[in-house]
Amino acid sequence: MLSFDTLLTGACQGLIWAFVALGVFISFRLLDFADLSCEGCFTCGAAVSGVLIAGGVPPALSVICAFFAGCIVGIVTGLLHTKLKIPPILAGILTMTALFSVNLMIMQSPNINIGKHNTLYDQVNGLLEIGRRYSALIIGVLLVILVVYALYWFLGTELGCTVRATGDNEKMCRAQGVNTDNAKILGLALSNGLVAVGGSMLCQYQSSANSTMGVGAIVIALASIIIGETIFKRARGFVLRLFGVAIGAVIYRVIVTVIIDANIMSPDNLKLLTALVITVALGLSAILDSAKKAIKHRGSHKKGGA
Amino acid sequence: MEEKNTPMLEIRGITKIFHGGTINEKRALDNLSLTINRGDFITVIGGNGAGKSTLMNALTGVFPLDEGEIILDGKDITFLPEHRRARYFGRVFQDPMMGTAPNMEIAENLSLAYRRDKRHGLRWEISAKERELYAKELARLGLGLEERMSSKVGLLSGGQRQALTLLMATLVQPKMLLLDEHTAALDPKTAAKVLEITEEIVAEAGLTTLMVTHNMRDAIEHGNRLIMLKDGKVILDIAGEEKKNLTVETLLAMFSRVSGEEFASDRALLS
Numbered sequence: 001m002l003s004f005d006t007l008l009t010g011a012c013q014g015l016i017w018a019f020v021a022l023g024v025f026i027s028f029r030l031l032d033f034a035d036l037s038c039e040g041c042f043t044c045g046a047a048v049s050g051v052l053i054a055g056g057v058p059p060a061l062s063v064i065c066a067f068f069a070g071c072i073v074g075i076v077t078g079l080l081h082t083k084l085k086i087p088p089i090l091a092g093i094l095t096m097t098a099l100f101s102v103n104l105m106i107m108q109s110p111n112i113n114i115g116k117h118n119t120l121y122d123q124v125n126g127l128l129e130i131g132r133r134y135s136a137l138i139i140g141v142l143l144v145i146l147v148v149y150a151l152y153w154f155l156g157t158e159l160g161c162t163v164r165a166t167g168d169n170e171k172m173c174r175a176q177g178v179n180t181d182n183a184k185i186l187g188l189a190l191s192n193g194l195v196a197v198g199g200s201m202l203c204q205y206q207s208s209a210n211s212t213m214g215v216g217a218i219v220i221a222l223a224s225i226i227i228g229e230t231i232f233k234r235a236r237g238f239v240l241r242l243f244g245v246a247i248g249a250v251i252y253r254v255i256v257t258v259i260i261d262a263n264i265m266s267p268d269n270l271k272l273l274t275a276l277v278i279t280v281a282l283g284l285s286a287i288l289d290s291a292k293k294a295i296k297h298r299g300s301h302k303k304g305g306a
Numbered sequence: 307m308e309e310k311n312t313p314m315l316e317i318r319g320i321t322k323i324f325h326g327g328t329i330n331e332k333r334a335l336d337n338l339s340l341t342i343n344r345g346d347f348i349t350v351i352g353g354n355g356a357g358k359s360t361l362m363n364a365l366t367g368v369f370p371l372d373e374g375e376i377i378l379d380g381k382d383i384t385f386l387p388e389h390r391r392a393r394y395f396g397r398v399f400q401d402p403m404m405g406t407a408p409n410m411e412i413a414e415n416l417s418l419a420y421r422r423d424k425r426h427g428l429r430w431e432i433s434a435k436e437r438e439l440y441a442k443e444l445a446r447l448g449l450g451l452e453e454r455m456s457s458k459v460g461l462l463s464g465g466q467r468q469a470l471t472l473l474m475a476t477l478v479q480p481k482m483l484l485l486d487e488h489t490a491a492l493d494p495k496t497a498a499k500v501l502e503i504t505e506e507i508v509a510e511a512g513l514t515t516l517m518v519t520h521n522m523r524d525a526i527e528h529g530n531r532l533i534m535l536k537d538g539k540v541i542l543d544i545a546g547e548e549k550k551n552l553t554v555e556t557l558l559a560m561f562s563r564v565s566g567e568e569f570a571s572d573r574a575l576l577s
């Protein structure tokens with residue numbers, strides 16, 4: 001049944017997915033760019049971190065390397081879109097597909113295990129000695145707060161403002177002298193950098209990485225964003241919006257962990273459920289609209305008849 | 307400022323062909339030449355497809371030209387990309403949705419315009435001093451927007467947005483102001499107000515201005531020079547006293563004399 005342990009595990013994983021959700025928030029919401037390269041990028045972050053940690057690199061440094069690897073992925077997608085004029089979805093798919101091979105090249109095998117090596121979580125637990133999951137919770141909370149405020153700061157700078165404005169009205173941006181190609185590439189680099197950090201953290205949390213761990217990442221991120229936005233609907237201010245996305249990821253992951261733990265459904269069906277939830281969330285306004293119209297229509301019909 | 311008597315803009319024989327080599331080939335600009343002097347306020351009229359908007363887009367670099375060159379203030383800008391020309395041209399579009407970012411605050415939109423000719427760095431946006439400047443400029447519009455600087459632009463009406471876009475286009479003084487039917491989508495009263503604001507801003511800074519309009523009366527009442535386009539060419543160019551004494555009737559008569567046909571745009575006649 002529902003136990004504190006389950007909730008704790010869910011929260012720890014949710015804090016990891018918060019990075020991915022924040023990354024996708026930049027591309028999907030701010031840039032209005034449905035970037036599917038996120039799936040391969042997540043795995044890429046995990047692969048980079050896994051290989052580096054296995055090679056003796058300090059875990060913290062491996063996270064930073066994963067971030068930059070993600071940035072490169074974003075730049076590639078951005079170049080495909082802006083310079084070669086490939087539509088956003090296709091550009092993302094191309095990068096994602098290429099990454100399957102690239103990730104295998106990085107890992108040299110379909111999966112790697114770093115159980116013998118110390119990860120960031122082990123290191124912090126070594127210092128605090130409060131158990132691995134509590135350490136994970138503390139690291140997760142601190143890093144998410146750090147990332148949210150860093151993002152808030154960056155998106156408020158002149159440069160960050162060009163990224164937001166490009167997503168909002170590209171034509172106007174060019175008229176105001178913004179190089180919108182660069183703004184898009186920058187936004188995508190940042191977005192994918194964060195997604196890769198998520199991959200790196202998950203790899204360290206479960207002490208392993210495999211070539212398919214990113215499948216469905218974009219859907220999980222979207223679910224997190226939608227949950228966060230629904231809960232923080234009335235929130236004013238950009239910081240709260242960003243925190244909403246992160247909290248949405250935690251809530252999503254807790255729900256999933258509870259569902260699996262209570263044997264309500266098999267983990268195999270999880271992706272189907274996620275897709276259904278998102279479909280309903282995205283389609284809800286359309287469904288409500290048509291329902292309203294139908295009710296109105298019936299009302300006017302009655303009036304006409306009377 | 308360079309010499310007073312060099313022209314601000316020289317358009318030399320520019321041609322733009324859309325869908326070249328197909329059955330839909332369209333010569334939107336046909337060897338068009340035009341010299342614009344410093345401080346000219348030119349109104350541009352012409353029927354649908356005459357090349358008015360294409361001319362604006364050619365100047366601002368939305369697409370590359372097939373032939374010809376554009377010299378702005380003595381500098382050849384023919385091959386400069388769009389975002390690099392932005393510092394020279396302030397633009398207001400016909401669609402009020404086009405000139406502003408709806409999900410950003412009024413102040414944020416202005417700050418983007420304020421940095422038009424600067425590099426975008428990592429400085430945190432909008433100092434208190436800048437806000438003061440924006441408030442002062444917004445107050446000039448007389449629309450009360452200075453009280454709503456933190457509102458999202460998406461909440462403003464079409465007329466308010468056009469006024470804001472106008473302010474954004476001129477916040478950093480451009481070499482030229484390009485108005486592409488910027489009042490066409492507004493109701494008559496709002497259109498008149500926006501035109502009034504336009505006159506004020508242009509007069510105050512002595513801006514060299516190109517204003518495309520569908521409205522003949524507006525074209526006659528505003529500016530010191532009027533040009534008419536047809537099939538991608540300038541077919542009428544009226545300035546000085548002749549422009550001042552112009553009426554809709556004489557303009558129509560001139561049009562049929564030059565082009566050998568009646569002016570065919572209902573929109574221009576009726577408005």
